[in-house]
Amino acid sequence: MSNNNLSVISLVSIGEHPTSRRPRRAEQDARAIELGIKLVGDNLQTLHAGELSDDASQQTALRSYLGMGLTEINLLEMPENADAVLVIAEHLKQKNPDIILTGVRAENGESSGMLPYLLAEQLDMAMVTSIAEILSIDEVNKQAEVLQALPRGQRRKLKVDLPFIASVDMAAALPRQSAFGPAMRGQFEATLGATFTDEESSDWQIVDAKKRPKRLKIIKAKTAADRFKAATAKASGGGGKVVHGVEESAQAILDLLVEEGLV
Amino acid sequence: MSELFRRDPRAQWIARNRLHPMHQALVIGPVFGPSGLLRKNLHIIGFIGPNGLKRIDRSGASNDSEQGSRRSATASEVILPLHQVLEPAFYIVVVLDLVSGRLNGHDKDTLGLAQQLANRNSGGGAVVAIAFGELKDDSLNKAGVDRLIHINDEQYAHYNPEQRCNDLQGIIGELDPQHILLPDSINGGGDLGRRLAAALQQRPACGVWKLNDDTVICRGSAGKRDITRPLSKLLLVMEECSEPISETRHENILMPQAPSPSANGKLLDQGNISVDPNAIPLAEAGFILSGGNGINDWEQFHHTASVLGATEGASRVAVDDGNMPRERQVGATGTWVTAQVYIAVGISGAIQHMQGIGQCDKVVAINTDEGCDMVKRADISAIGDSTEILARLVELVEQRKQTINEGTTNE
Known part of the structure; x- marks a missing residue:
């Protein structure tokens, strides 16, 4: 150049x-x-x-x-x-x-x-x-x-x-x-x-950076049973879709990719 | 169906008559005996659990008991209390990032801090959110937006910070807000906020992460020091600077505003250019195709990645076996990824790997074993031979690309 x-x-x-x-x-x-x-x-x-x-x-x-x-x-x-x-x-x-x-x-x-x-x-x-x-x-x-x-x-x-x-x-x-x-x-x-x-x-007061507090998960349950459930429940969503078969699987994955705008 | 409660005299009569054969099915609500005492049929409370024992769920969450079933069906979504600002004493302006037209966490935190500023001391302020371009999100009222200014035009689909800065100057001149908040992000907020600060000749507080009465704490020295300084008019705030609004609804009233006369822009957006997906660092890649022990045909895996335009990743086993380089390893011992879509092919999901993909938005698992941990985590799990599924996926994607190309050439 x-x-x-x-x-x-x-x-x-x-x-x-x-x-x-x-x-x-x-x-x-x-x-x-x-x-x-x-x-x-x-x-x-x-x-x-x-x-x-x-x-x-x-x-x-x-x-x-x-x-x-x-x-x-x-x-x-x-x-x-x-x-x-x-x-x-x-x-x-x-x-x-x-x-x-x-x-x-x-x-x-x-x-x-x-x-x-x-x-x-x-x-x-x-x-x-x-x-x-x-x-x-x-x-x-x-x-x-x-x-x-x-x-x-x-x-x-x-x-x-x-x-x-x-x-x-x-x-x-x-x-x-x-x-x-x-x-x-x-x-x-x-x-x-x-x-x-x-x-x-x-x-201004300048000090060395402190580690920022981690955000807590706030549970706004009204009843004791709900609070207990929130505290003990596994974090996994469990809402996953299970697809069998080659054709259906490929189609489901493609649909997801299209929905996310990747292909 | 109508919400109106209709009386059925015959059903009521049956409910009163404990000897009637249909009494059990129809009885709802409390039953009073002839002496006026409340009668409870203890035998119908609860349900029989899987181990044959009677379980009683007193939380009211399950709908198993017949009692009050009609009531609980109507009680649906919780309606949060409405926070109204009829005559705003002052305004707090928030400029939203709106990545792909939706509020992200950073936007919500910024709105949370704005509400904190609007309601401190005696309150009475209204939070005005400014949205540029397309707005797909309909949950603005739940995020703490009292007033909304939506400026949408063809040009806002592109990067035009000078025009946006001009618009903001106009709005700020009109509203004279007490504070202006922007997310200090790389999605446009940081850039726009600094432009605005230079144009308004205001000294902004950048990297604000905490608000204490009349001072703010900012991250300075590229994250190495905390600066406590007086609250300024313009604040560029960090993520998690405040809790997002979750307990109130807000009015979200649209304030009409036309775009300002177009600024004489010195920048012209020429659009994004395509980048080689494998040149993107794994930690910031948006779309990852990751391979593990279950892959037999690595040639096909690389081909699939290039067709999909995905960055390649790998599990530790694949790296140890020499199928992928070490810098491609995903997981606690490799790279922590933040992809929008993560496709795990033949990865069963060791805990270190699951930690590494914790930040991912959508996870797709392709695996032969339906019981593995990756399938439990995934949003879509394809059970079957990965070679066949990937081959079919490549075919489908290529077909789709072809139809799109034909569509554009025909036009």
Whole structure:
């Protein structure tokens, strides 16, 4: 694909491992970079909003994006708890990108998944959520064809006007490995971003997630006998239909499949 | 038949006359003796159980006793009390997902939470459900919908979040609801809710799973942390955030609403594309054909799966014998599946396998043994040789495909 005139920016964040809680390459962001590299190769620009911390593990996490073959990451410096949306929007307004790639939601913080929507609103771009692939880009008509990931492994083809923002789903192609050498050689181009503090979130209480209580089966029986029956009865439905004979069986199964809309 | 109770004087006379030969058959209700005492014939209460002993069922559930049989026949469906909101003090808007036109569990939980919000403090709020596109479900009144806005048009059969977002903005401008709730799901609710939040410039609370007075608890950090924050106007709620409505009926009054002038959409739905069923991860496949020990002809099994367009699964025995790869194994030791239709061919149903298919909607068993556990669980059980049944099924499906193809080419 020759998309040399396209300007594609991929936004990356520092992820967090679900068990060890260590900083890592965020999985969806890495998939977004993979998609971007496939689309425009070396012309992919990468943007990260945040500080370049002195913490080695944070740096390693950010450098692991560089290890995917990027020469540099643009760093928009802002305080840790500032609102990234406005900072990024300010920055991107000057850049006029054709495509912005992000993950669906961050791996730490509020992780509301609002960032691409807010950027789309601020920059007046189209927004496609959870894409798995970009099929083709028609630069003449300013349109692109993307595949959107749906539940149950289904895919939907969408035509979207350029410029657009796409959030990349876990269903997209696996990201390439991060190589150590390029990761160390890669550069950070730091620019000082504006500061917009997020005042609302300062009085939230954040604790480690507790296991959610399992929903109980509530029995609303009026009599003791009914309650006893509900407590002792086997859960199996028992309403199954038993069919004998080859012809009848095949027909019954076909009827079910037709009813469920599968054939 | 008329519900009217008709008096039969002769039957009443027989019922009074204990010496009449037809007295036993006709006596209903309490019998009073000449002195006015209630007479009970203890011999006719209950029934003889399978072991020859007399059983008395006092729950009134069984209809064996002749007494009061006429009454119990009329007492049918329980009518739940009607919850009415005549003059809504405020509105709570719920946008339903309506996967294939029906309410799912997530929608019902969202409505449950909306009712909780509408009735807290002194209450008086009405829950307005907004349904886009086709609506096949007729149980909205039992799920807690006080008012319904149904926007249906040709374009809502497709994915058009921008248009829907426009419609919602119009409705919200009119109703000025206290809260707007959407299911935070991958079936459209999460996407639409975030679009709406960006358009309304409201900060939504995403992944809400609990409501405490004036705060909500949300799952943040991709499920790793709980955030307690003040109740916001826009809530994207998780499944099981509240109990669904089950004890009241609601009015479900239709509020007419026309679609807003069509938005200048930047997205165009080109329809779903066909995917290779075996490329779908087993855990999220919607249609699984699973094979077990009872299959002799594996070539035919693979052929059937490809004709039906089903994802292939296997029981542990089939995997251990080397007939299927390990990642295709269904069950507690393999993959837990959530298929809409699960066809188990030659699988008797070990408990680990039954656990793995616990989430499946419709289960079809093809087996030679009628007494096996899979047949007990299945919605349709075909008893017979699996090779023959699958061969016939393939024939039928191919015939059907052919007739459909001919139909389309003729047009």
